[in-house]
Amino acid sequence: MxxxxxxxxxxxxxxxxxxxxxxxxxxxxxNKESTDKALADSNLLKLGDYELLYKGACIMEDSDGNDAVVLTLDFTNNGEDSHSYLWSISETAMQNGVELAVAIVYSNPDSYDATVIEDQFTDVAPGVTLEIRTAFVLANTTSKVEVTFEEAFGDKNGKITIDPSTLSRESAGSGTAQSAGTGDALLDWWNxxxxxxxxxxxxxxxxxxxxxxxxxxxxxxxxxxxxxxxxxxxxxxxxxxxxxxxxxxxxxxxxxxxxxxxxxxxxxxxxxxxxxxxxxxxxxxxxxxxxxxxxxxxxxxxxxxxxxxxxxxxxxxxxxxxxxxxxxxxxxxxxxxxxxxAGKPMPDSLDSDAPESNLGGNTAGGDGIVTEEQVQKGYVWMNDVNKNIFDTTYEEVVAYFGVEGEFVKEEYSDHMKANYRYYKWISADNDSHFIYVNFKEEETGVYEVSGFNTSGFSGKEAIAKYLDIVKAEAAEENKAASANAAMKDFSAKVAMFAHDEINITIKTTVPDSGWSYDEGKCCLVENDDPTAFGAGSIRFEVRKKLEDFDFYKEKFENYQDIEDRVIGGITFHGRTYKYIGYEWIEYIAQIDDTRALSIGLRNMDCVQGTMPDIILTNMKFQ
Missing domain, CATH: 2.40.128 (Lipocalin)
Structure with a gap:
C-alpha cells in the first residue's frame, strides 16, 4: 500500500x-503555566488586525426547517479603522468534504426582521470587541464540521472543528449558544x-x-x-x-x-x-x-x-x-x-461485525467517463445552478452528463433507514478528477441526490471559470421547456406583517407542476415541495412606503441598480445584491398611497423567456 x-x-x-x-x-x-496558557489560547484565532475567540456552538433550526450549526465568537478589531466582521473575515464550513451553505436562522421565530448573524454587519471601532454569531446548514448532525476563517484582504487564517453530535439544541431567541464537550476546542478536537x-x-x-x-x-x-x-x-x-x-x-x-x-x-x-x-x-x-x-x-x-x-x-x-x-x-x-x-459507535475490537445490508435491487451504471470540461461544469451545475439538486434523480443527473455514472457501491443505512448508491463521473483526461455523488432511495426504485463532492480539482476554480457559461446553458434549456409548459392560474393575498388590513392580491400564471406556494413565507418556490432546501423562489413583501424596503440597504453586499421593469402596468425599480448568504434580484414599487410591494427573486435568474420571466410578465395586482 x-x-x-x-x-x-x-x-x-x-x-x-x-x-x-x-x-x-x-x-x-x-510546565503547567505554559500548558494552561496554550489551552486557554486554543480557541483564539489571530487573523492580522483581527482576533476571533470561539466561545461555543449549538444547533438551531433554520428558516427552511433544516438543522443549522450556530457558532458564537468574540470579534476584536485591532486595526486603525472601524470595520464590521462581515467585511473583515471570510468563512468557509466543510463537512465530509462538502462546503456548507450559510444558514438563515431568525432571532425571533415570530418575526422575519432579524437573523442571528445581524451583528456581523455592525461596524466595530478600533480596540473594541463585539460578540457575533455565524450559522451554516448541516448535512447531518453526526459528522464533524471544520470552519476556516480568513482575512478578507490578507493571507492569515485559522480553523475551528466542531462535533455536532455533542452540541445542545436551542430555539430562536434563547440567548447565546452554549459550548458542549469540555468547552475547549483544542481538547474537544483531540478527545x-x-x-x-x-x-x-x-x-x-x-x-x-x-x-x-x-x-x-x-x-x-x-x-x-x-x-x-x-x-x-x-x-x-x-x-x-x-x-x-x-x-x-x-x-x-x-x-x-x-x-x-x-x-x-x-x-x-x-x-x-x-x-x-x-x-x-x-x-x-x-x-x-x-x-x-x-x-x-x-x-x-x-x-x-x-x-x-x-x-x-x-x-x-x-x-x-x-x-x-x-x-x-x-x-x-x-x-x-x-x-x-448505521450510526454505530466504534466497537472495542475490529472483529465486530458490520450491520448487514438490505439493498434495493439491481443497480445501473456505466463507465462514467466524460470530458474534463464536463466534470467541472457538472460540479458548477450541481453546486450553483441547479437549485433543486437534492430533488434531482439519478436519471436526471445521467441526462445532464449524457452517460451513466460509474457505480461504486450500494449500502443500506440502518440509521437513516434507507438505501444509498454511490457513483462517479470521471474526467477522460485525468481519472483522478471526478465528481462523487451519493443517491438516497426516497421511494422504491427512485434515487435522488443526497450529497456530492469533487476530487482532484478545485471547485472554486471551476465556478470562477464556468459559472456564467453553465447559467447561460441552463437558461436556454429553461426557455425551451417554458415555451411549451402547461400553465395554470395563481392567486395569493399578501399582507403586511402585523397589519392584515394592508394587503395586495397577486395574480399570475405558473406551471401545472414544478412550482408551489409557501403561504407562511409568501414565496412562489421552484419546486413541488415549498420547503425544499436551496430551491429558488419569488418572495412577495408588502409595506406602507417604498423607502421601508431600504431598512437594511446598508447591509446589502454587491449592491447594483438594474433596469426598471413594468409589471402589471406599474414601473418597478430593479436592483441586485447579496444578503444573508443569498443572491437577490428585487423589484420594488409604490402601488398606491398606502401600499408598496417588493418582488424578490432569491437565488434565481430572470432571463427573458425563462419561467421566472414569464411569471413576472403575466403578473397583475389588486
Missing amino acids: EGTMKKTKTKLLCLLLAALMLLSLTACGK GDWYGWWIMTGCSGYYEDKGMEGAWWDICGAVDIGADGMGTVILWDGDYTKSEPMVSASVSLSGNGTSIYGTMMSEGGSFTDIALEHADWIVDPGLADYGDMIHIDGDYENSGDEFHYDIYLRPWGTYWVDVDEEDLPDLYDTWYLPLIE
Missing part, C-alpha cells in the same frame, strides 16, 4: 520542532475515538525474515486528555482489543505547533512490548497530509528486531472522501462505512 502518506515524511521538521519545543517548554507536560491504519517499513531481524516489510493493518484508538494537558492514548488493531491494546501511551498536549490543534507528545507507556519515552512521539496535525488527521510515527527496536511504524488516524465518523484510494484503510468500505452509516 504505497500511497501519498507513506511518501511524504517530514523527519527533519519533526526533529527541529522537537528541539524548539524542548527549549520553549523545558520539560513538555510538566474521542479514532480510526485508520498503520504500516511497517524498514524491517530487520525477525520482521524482515517474516516478510513484514510494507505490511499494514486497520487500527482503532481512543484519546483522553484532561484540562491540565496530560492524558492517555490507546490503540488496537485486529490482534488486540480496547481492553488489551497494542499501544498504551501517556501523553502531553501543547497549544504550540503548525496549526491551531497544537502538538501531542508521548511521555511514557508502551508500544507492544517496548517502552515509550518522552518525545518518542511528536504529533502535529498541521503536518498531516489531510485535514482532520493525526500521523504518529516511531521506531521499534528489540534485540536486533526492528521496524519503523507510521500510524494514520481520523476521528471516528469521518468520511475519507478526500483521500486517495490507496490511502484508505483496508476495512474502510466493508467494515467502517457500514458502521458509521
Whole structure:
C-alpha cells in the first residue's frame, strides 16, 4: 500500500520542532503555566488586525426547517479603522468534504426582521470587541464540521472543528449558544475515538525474515486528555482489543505547533512490548497530509528486531472522501462505512461485525467517463445552478452528463433507514478528477441526490471559470421547456406583517407542476415541495412606503441598480445584491398611497423567456 502518506515524511521538521519545543517548554507536560496558557489560547484565532475567540456552538433550526450549526465568537478589531466582521473575515464550513451553505436562522421565530448573524454587519471601532454569531446548514448532525476563517484582504487564517453530535439544541431567541464537550476546542478536537491504519517499513531481524516489510493493518484508538494537558492514548488493531491494546501511551498536549490543534507528545507507556519515552512521539496535525488527521510515527527496536511504524488516524465518523484510494484503510468500505452509516459507535475490537445490508435491487451504471470540461461544469451545475439538486434523480443527473455514472457501491443505512448508491463521473483526461455523488432511495426504485463532492480539482476554480457559461446553458434549456409548459392560474393575498388590513392580491400564471406556494413565507418556490432546501423562489413583501424596503440597504453586499421593469402596468425599480448568504434580484414599487410591494427573486435568474420571466410578465395586482 504505497500511497501519498507513506511518501511524504517530514523527519527533519519533526526533529527541529522537537528541539524548539524542548527549549520553549523545558520539560513538555510538566510546565503547567505554559500548558494552561496554550489551552486557554486554543480557541483564539489571530487573523492580522483581527482576533476571533470561539466561545461555543449549538444547533438551531433554520428558516427552511433544516438543522443549522450556530457558532458564537468574540470579534476584536485591532486595526486603525472601524470595520464590521462581515467585511473583515471570510468563512468557509466543510463537512465530509462538502462546503456548507450559510444558514438563515431568525432571532425571533415570530418575526422575519432579524437573523442571528445581524451583528456581523455592525461596524466595530478600533480596540473594541463585539460578540457575533455565524450559522451554516448541516448535512447531518453526526459528522464533524471544520470552519476556516480568513482575512478578507490578507493571507492569515485559522480553523475551528466542531462535533455536532455533542452540541445542545436551542430555539430562536434563547440567548447565546452554549459550548458542549469540555468547552475547549483544542481538547474537544483531540478527545474521542479514532480510526485508520498503520504500516511497517524498514524491517530487520525477525520482521524482515517474516516478510513484514510494507505490511499494514486497520487500527482503532481512543484519546483522553484532561484540562491540565496530560492524558492517555490507546490503540488496537485486529490482534488486540480496547481492553488489551497494542499501544498504551501517556501523553502531553501543547497549544504550540503548525496549526491551531497544537502538538501531542508521548511521555511514557508502551508500544507492544517496548517502552515509550518522552518525545518518542511528536504529533502535529498541521503536518498531516489531510485535514482532520493525526500521523504518529516511531521506531521499534528489540534485540536486533526492528521496524519503523507510521500510524494514520481520523476521528471516528469521518468520511475519507478526500483521500486517495490507496490511502484508505483496508476495512474502510466493508467494515467502517457500514458502521458509521448505521450510526454505530466504534466497537472495542475490529472483529465486530458490520450491520448487514438490505439493498434495493439491481443497480445501473456505466463507465462514467466524460470530458474534463464536463466534470467541472457538472460540479458548477450541481453546486450553483441547479437549485433543486437534492430533488434531482439519478436519471436526471445521467441526462445532464449524457452517460451513466460509474457505480461504486450500494449500502443500506440502518440509521437513516434507507438505501444509498454511490457513483462517479470521471474526467477522460485525468481519472483522478471526478465528481462523487451519493443517491438516497426516497421511494422504491427512485434515487435522488443526497450529497456530492469533487476530487482532484478545485471547485472554486471551476465556478470562477464556468459559472456564467453553465447559467447561460441552463437558461436556454429553461426557455425551451417554458415555451411549451402547461400553465395554470395563481392567486395569493399578501399582507403586511402585523397589519392584515394592508394587503395586495397577486395574480399570475405558473406551471401545472414544478412550482408551489409557501403561504407562511409568501414565496412562489421552484419546486413541488415549498420547503425544499436551496430551491429558488419569488418572495412577495408588502409595506406602507417604498423607502421601508431600504431598512437594511446598508447591509446589502454587491449592491447594483438594474433596469426598471413594468409589471402589471406599474414601473418597478430593479436592483441586485447579496444578503444573508443569498443572491437577490428585487423589484420594488409604490402601488398606491398606502401600499408598496417588493418582488424578490432569491437565488434565481430572470432571463427573458425563462419561467421566472414569464411569471413576472403575466403578473397583475389588486
